[in-house]
Amino acid sequence: MSTATEAHGSAAAEGKKKAPAGERVADWADGRLGIYSLAKANMRKIFPDHWSFMLGEVALYSFIIIILTGVYLTLFFHPSMNEVEYHGAYTPMHGVRMSEAYASTLDISFDVRGGLLVRQIHHWAALIFLAAMFVHMMRVFFTGAFRKPREVNWVFGFLLFALGMFTGFTGYSLPDDLLSGTGVRFMEGAILSVPIVGTYLSMFLFGGEFPGDDFVARFYSIHILLLPGIMLGLLVAHLILVFYHKHTQFAGPGRKNTNVVGMPLLPVYMAKAGGFFFLVFGVIAAIAALFSINPIWVLGPYRPDQVSTNAQPDWYMGFSEGLVRVMPGWEINAWGHTLVLGVFIPVMIIFPLVLVTIALYPFIEAWVTGDKREHHIADRPRNAPTRTAFGAAWISWYFVCLVGGGNDLWATHFHLSINAITWFVRVAFFVLPVLVFIITRRVCLGLQRKDREKVLHGRETGTIKRLPHGEFVEIHEPLSQEQLHTLTAHDQYQPVEIGPRTDENGVERKISRGQKLRARLSKGYYGESGQIPKPTREEYREIESSHGHH
Amino acid sequence: MKKLSARRRHPLAALVVLLFALAATGGLYTAFAPAGEAKAEKQESSKSLAIEEGKKLYATGCSSCHGTGGQGTSDGPSLVGVGAAAVDFQVGTGRMPAQQPGAQVPRKKNIYSQDEINQLAAYVASLGSGPSQPTKEMYDPSGADVARGGELFRTNCSQCHNFTGEGGALTHGKFAPDLGDVDEKHIYEAMQTGPQNMPSFTDGALPEKDKRDIVAYVKEVNSDKSESPGGFKLGGFGPVSEGMFAWIFGLGAMIAVAVWVAARTAKAKKS
Numbered sequence: 001m002s003t004a005t006e007a008h009g010s011a012a013a014e015g016k017k018k019a020p021a022g023e024r025v026a027d028w029a030d031g032r033l034g035i036y037s038l039a040k041a042n043m044r045k046i047f048p049d050h051w052s053f054m055l056g057e058v059a060l061y062s063f064i065i066i067i068l069t070g071v072y073l074t075l076f077f078h079p080s081m082n083e084v085e086y087h088g089a090y091t092p093m094h095g096v097r098m099s100e101a102y103a104s105t106l107d108i109s110f111d112v113r114g115g116l117l118v119r120q121i122h123h124w125a126a127l128i129f130l131a132a133m134f135v136h137m138m139r140v141f142f143t144g145a146f147r148k149p150r151e152v153n154w155v156f157g158f159l160l161f162a163l164g165m166f167t168g169f170t171g172y173s174l175p176d177d178l179l180s181g182t183g184v185r186f187m188e189g190a191i192l193s194v195p196i197v198g199t200y201l202s203m204f205l206f207g208g209e210f211p212g213d214d215f216v217a218r219f220y221s222i223h224i225l226l227l228p229g230i231m232l233g234l235l236v237a238h239l240i241l242v243f244y245h246k247h248t249q250f251a252g253p254g255r256k257n258t259n260v261v262g263m264p265l266l267p268v269y270m271a272k273a274g275g276f277f278f279l280v281f282g283v284i285a286a287i288a289a290l291f292s293i294n295p296i297w298v299l300g301p302y303r304p305d306q307v308s309t310n311a312q313p314d315w316y317m318g319f320s321e322g323l324v325r326v327m328p329g330w331e332i333n334a335w336g337h338t339l340v341l342g343v344f345i346p347v348m349i350i351f352p353l354v355l356v357t358i359a360l361y362p363f364i365e366a367w368v369t370g371d372k373r374e375h376h377i378a379d380r381p382r383n384a385p386t387r388t389a390f391g392a393a394w395i396s397w398y399f400v401c402l403v404g405g406g407n408d409l410w411a412t413h414f415h416l417s418i419n420a421i422t423w424f425v426r427v428a429f430f431v432l433p434v435l436v437f438i439i440t441r442r443v444c445l446g447l448q449r450k451d452r453e454k455v456l457h458g459r460e461t462g463t464i465k466r467l468p469h470g471e472f473v474e475i476h477e478p479l480s481q482e483q484l485h486t487l488t489a490h491d492q493y494q495p496v497e498i499g500p501r502t503d504e505n506g507v508e509r510k511i512s513r514g515q516k517l518r519a520r521l522s523k524g525y526y527g528e529s530g531q532i533p534k535p536t537r538e539e540y541r542e543i544e545s546s547h548g549h550h
Numbered sequence: 551m552k553k554l555s556a557r558r559r560h561p562l563a564a565l566v567v568l569l570f571a572l573a574a575t576g577g578l579y580t581a582f583a584p585a586g587e588a589k590a591e592k593q594e595s596s597k598s599l600a601i602e603e604g605k606k607l608y609a610t611g612c613s614s615c616h617g618t619g620g621q622g623t624s625d626g627p628s629l630v631g632v633g634a635a636a637v638d639f640q641v642g643t644g645r646m647p648a649q650q651p652g653a654q655v656p657r658k659k660n661i662y663s664q665d666e667i668n669q670l671a672a673y674v675a676s677l678g679s680g681p682s683q684p685t686k687e688m689y690d691p692s693g694a695d696v697a698r699g700g701e702l703f704r705t706n707c708s709q710c711h712n713f714t715g716e717g718g719a720l721t722h723g724k725f726a727p728d729l730g731d732v733d734e735k736h737i738y739e740a741m742q743t744g745p746q747n748m749p750s751f752t753d754g755a756l757p758e759k760d761k762r763d764i765v766a767y768v769k770e771v772n773s774d775k776s777e778s779p780g781g782f783k784l785g786g787f788g789p790v791s792e793g794m795f796a797w798i799f800g801l802g803a804m805i806a807v808a809v810w811v812a813a814r815t816a817k818a819k820k821s
Contacts, residue, residue, distance in 0.1 A: 051805070051812035058804045092696045092770050109779070120780060127796035132804065178704060178713065179788060263815065276811050283803045292780030293792050298714045298771050300704045308708035309718030309726070315793025406790040408719035417653070417723035 039266075047269045048249035048262035052139045057273060059132035061280040062125045063235065069122040070224065076112050078104040079220035081176065081213035090297050098176075098301035101216045105175040105296055120288035126168050127293075128284060130316040133161045137358075141391050143378035145248045146362040148371070153241040156234050158359040163231050165316045170223035172294075172314055176216055179294070181302025182311040184215065186324075193343040211304060248378040251489035253482045257376050312405060320351045322404030326425045354401070358394055361387075368521045369493055382451070383490045385444035386525045392440040393433035400428045441530075448532040451487050454479060455535045456543050478544075488534050496522040597672060604673025607666055611647045620677045625651070632743065633680020634671035639739035641667045643732070645746075653723030654746055681742045688758055689738035691766035699767030702760050706751065714771040716786045720747055729768050737765050 018024070030036045047053075080100040086093045088103070089110040108115035137157060140146055146154040169187075173180045188210045192198045207214035246260050255261045263269050300306070313321055323346035330341040365387060381388040403410060404425035411418040458476035466472050479487070498519045503509050524530055557563060609618065615626030622628030629636075640646035644660040662670070671683060704713070712718050715729030724747050729737060741761050744750025751761070770776055772786070784791045 049812055049815050051809040054808040054812060055805070058801075058808065092700060092767070094697050096697050096701060116780060124796065124800065127793060128800040128804065131797050131801045135801065135805075178708075268815075272811060272815075276807070279807045279811070280804060283800070283807060287795075287800055287803075290781045291795065292778055292783050294789075295778070295780050295783070295786075297779070298786075300700055300713065303704075306704040306708070308704065308713045309710055310712045310716070310788040310790070312789045314789045315796065318790070318793060409787055409790050411719035411723070412717060412725050415723070417721075418719045419722055 042243075043264065043266040045243065045246075045265040045269075046260040046262045047247050047265065048260060050250060052143075053247065054276065055132055055136040055139050057276055058280055059129055059136050060235070060239075061277045062129035062132060062284065063231075064277070065125045065281055065284060066122060066129060067228065069118045069125065070228075072118050073108060073115075073122060074224055076104060076108045076115060077101070077174070077220075079174065079217045081211075081216050093297065093300075096301065099216065101174060101176040102296070102301045105177070109297060117285075117288060120291075120293050121285055122171075123293045124288045124291075125284050126171065127314060127316075130161070130164050130168060130314075133157070133164060134316075137161060138391065138395070141358070141361070142381040142388055143248065143250075144375065144384055144387065145378055147375040148366065149245055149374050150241070150248075151362045151366070153238060153245065154362050155359060156238045156241070158355075160231055160234050160238065162355060163227055163234070167223060167227040167231065168314055169317055170219040170227065173219050174216060174223060175294075175296045176302050177296040177299040178302050178306055178308060179296075179299045179311055181211065181304070182307055183313050183317075184302075185210065185304070186313075186321075189340075189343055190324075190347040193340040194348060195339055195344070211302070246376065248376055250378050250380070251486055253485050255377065257374070260376070309408060315402070318405040319354065319398055319401035320347055320405075322401035322407070322425065323347065323350050325407055326404040326422050326429070354394075354398065361390070368496075368518060368525055370496060370518075371493070377489065379490060382444040382447040383492075383531075385441045385448070386530055388444050389437045389440035393437040396436040397429070397433045400425055400432055404429075445532055448534075452532055452535050455484055455487050456540060484540075490534065492531060492534055493522075493526040495519070495526045600669045600672040601676045603666075604669035604671070607662075607670050608673050611662075612670070615648070620674060629674050629677060631678035631680045632674060634668075634675040634683050635681040635739040636743040636745065637671040637674045638667055638683045639736050639743055639745055641670060642739075643736050654720075654725060657727060681739075684735060684738045684742070686735075689734045689762055689765050691734060691762070691769045694759075694762045694766035696763070696766050696770045698760075699763030699765070700771075702756070702764050703767050706756065707764065710748075712787065714786050715768050716772065728772075730772050731774070732768075734765050734769065737768060738762075 019027070026035070078100045082100045083097055084100050084103050086096050086098055086103050086106065088107055090106055093106065105119075108119055110116070140150075140154065140157070169183070173184045188202055188206065191202045191205065194201060202210065205215070205218070206212045207218075247262070249255050249260055249262065252261070263272075299308070312318060324343060327342050327346045330345075332339040332341065379387075381391075404422065407418050407421045407425065410416060410421050458478040461475045461477050463475045464472055465475055496519050498511055498515055499509070501508060501511070608616075608620070612620075612626075612629075615623060616629050617623045617626075620629035622630075637646075641662050642660055642664075644658040645655045648655045649658065668683075675682065703711075703715070707715070710718050710720065710726035711729060712726075717728035718726045720726060726748070732740075738761055740748060741751045741756060741764070742753075756764075784795055
């Protein structure tokens with residue numbers, strides 16, 4: 001600080017030779033905002049380099065694109081359900097009566113300069129945003145990057161995903177076209193299925209009977225203000241925590257739990273991230289320019305008496321659609337009331353259950369391991385077989401529901417019976433996750449064995465040698481020190497022991513059910529069937545020393 | 551005159567009067583419509599010729615399932631009263647003769663000429679009255695009200711055929727077909743006759759003009775000439791195909807770009 005002032009003073013004394021403009025601006029800003037100390041602390045912040053660490057960036061950038069294009073759309077969209085007769089540029093809709101919301105969306109598509117492109121960028125970016133969050137979440141999951149100290153950030157990320165789903169849904173509903181109206185009707189049905197308060201909730205949300213003339217305006221403020229506002233706050237918190245915790249890195253020589261190896265924020269990472277933003281924007285813009293999305297002009301305005309096939313939500317809500325499509329239409333009629341289990345169970349019980357299962361996982365694993373240490377080295381998925389298997393099973397569960405949600409398109413495109421697909425999904429909902437769990441765990445164990453083999457016996461070279469006595473052997477080449485380190489750097493937990501059932505006096509110890517469950521889970525995770533012991537130094541040495549005997 | 555008057559209560563008097571009256575009407579008719587008579591007769595004979603020809607075609611191509619007289623068998627329904635429009639639709643779109651039994655008879659290449667189809671239609675129409683083939687002006691889309699057709703389509707058709715007639719699934723492997731390259735006449739006839747799982751929309755339920763508007767709408771939004779202002783349609787199936795595209799190509803491109811960016815990094819110089 002003081003040196004800066006001195007420099008200033010001397011510059012003023014010299015009178016002629018001023019500091020460059022950029023430096024003067026920076027000085028000015030530093031005097032008011034203290035950017036020098038901020039920059040000093042953060043400019044050399046290190047970010048490790050791996051393509052999978054950029055998935056979150058894809059989500060971040062598509063979110064920015066959504067906000068930018070969304071602002072443009074709000075300039076022309078009328079969130080009103082007043083009925084008007086259309087006389088705009090799209091002739092096949094001439095004279096059709098529709099809500100102002102739908103008419104203004106047609107105007108955005110056909111009369112506003114660049115309107116259709118911006119609408120399509122907005123919608124494609126939304127689909128990619130959610131997909132990017134999904135794969136980012138899976139990257140964090142499979143590498144164990146949710147472990148201490150990042151559990152809270154995992155929950156923030158999960159909330160961003162869940163809120164993103166609902167922001168997307170409310171946005172999809174705004175144009176008040178036949179497709180989105182059917183979606184809103186679906187949601188109304190879900191709300192109505194809630195026992196006792198369902199009808200009241202529905203009346204409250206829609207301001208009376210469905211559809212009423214309020215919901216577009218209400219969804220509008222939810223879509224452009226409430227949910228994005230919360231998401232923006234969560235996003236900032238998410239990023240601050242990433243900064244604060246520092247990024248995880250994969251194991252490798254020189255990479256420790258206490259350091260981060262990579263490129264500094266400025267200039268390398270900033271330049272790459274900035275460039276990556278434009279690449280993401282470019283890809284989305286190209287897709288939006290070439291491929292139609294939600295062509296509301298052929299969907300027609302929403303009328304409760306009309307419906308179309310292929311009425312599905314955007315993909316991130318697709319699993320709830322699937323749950324409802326495959327659920328048997330059970331209902332209970334008693335005392336003049338109907339409890340629609342066919343809707344209530346899938347939408348109000350299983351839908352949140354699917355989501356919360358993955359949200360709570362970090363806490364479950366932390367409880368099972370009892371590990372209170374910080375973890376900054378990312379796991380290879382194979383080195384945590386049970387976790388990896390759980391994640392894969394969850395994904396299969398999710399995708400089975402998605403298949404159910406698109407059962408009609410599976411039927412028409414693969415010439416199958418829609419009833420057969422529905423039954424397949426019903427069975428697979430229960431069976432497939434179990435199968436995927438077992439198979440994934442075995443694959444992980446197999447890969448661990450392979451790693452062990454490689455460490456102890458070297459890489460298979462493919463060179464076959466014939467020994468003097470006629471035997472054929474393949475030459476194995478020992479791994480380099482770096483590779484050996486990378487393959488053996490991971491920790492392996494030992495299963496939790498409850499200890500003896502009785503204490504030293506022969507009195508039965510009190511063991512809580514929780515403890516027993518934890519011990520059983522821990523055995524499943526880290527017992528003999530849960531992991532292959534990584535090679536120890538002694539094993540390696542022994543084999544090394546006996547190598548000459550081959 | 552007296553003689554006549556005396557017999558006016560004769561039991562056969564009424565018959566005689568009736569004969570006179572019939573003769574007078576017939577005479578008047580011949581007097582006023584002589585040309586029509588000859589034409590009708592000629593038409594009648596050509597029609598019966600068509601029926602004859604149609605019967606032969608029927609015996610070869612259709613009778614094994616629908617019975618020798620169109621009465622139907624366990625393999626095929628009765629054709630009495632289905633009308634010429636149904637024959638024109640089923641044979642004209644290649645659905646009949648059916649290749650094999652199944653959930654639904656699909657469209658295939660039509661091997662009959664239009665003349666042969668007309669003969670078959672004439673034969674089947676002679677079995678019992680039903681809707682006849684529409685004329686060109688009934689289904690010609692030019693000048694029809696497309697916007698109204700759209701509303702009618704969304705009310706009556708889209709729940710099975712999708713918003714723009716891309717088709718959709720029905721139960722147990724049945725389906726509502728894509729209307730993309732279906733002839734205007736055949737769309738009209740399908741509405742008239744309700745083939746397979748489709749309900750029939752009689753002129754009482756859906757007047758001629760409405761059907762023409764619907765045909766015009768389908769041709770506007772779902773034909774080779776229809777525009778897609780947003781770019782490639784991705785099948786026009788709505789959010790499922792869009793979501794799949796976003797995942798495979800959208801996210802796929804993002805990951806490809808991420809891998810590319812991550813691979814091109816500033817590397818510490820190795821000495």
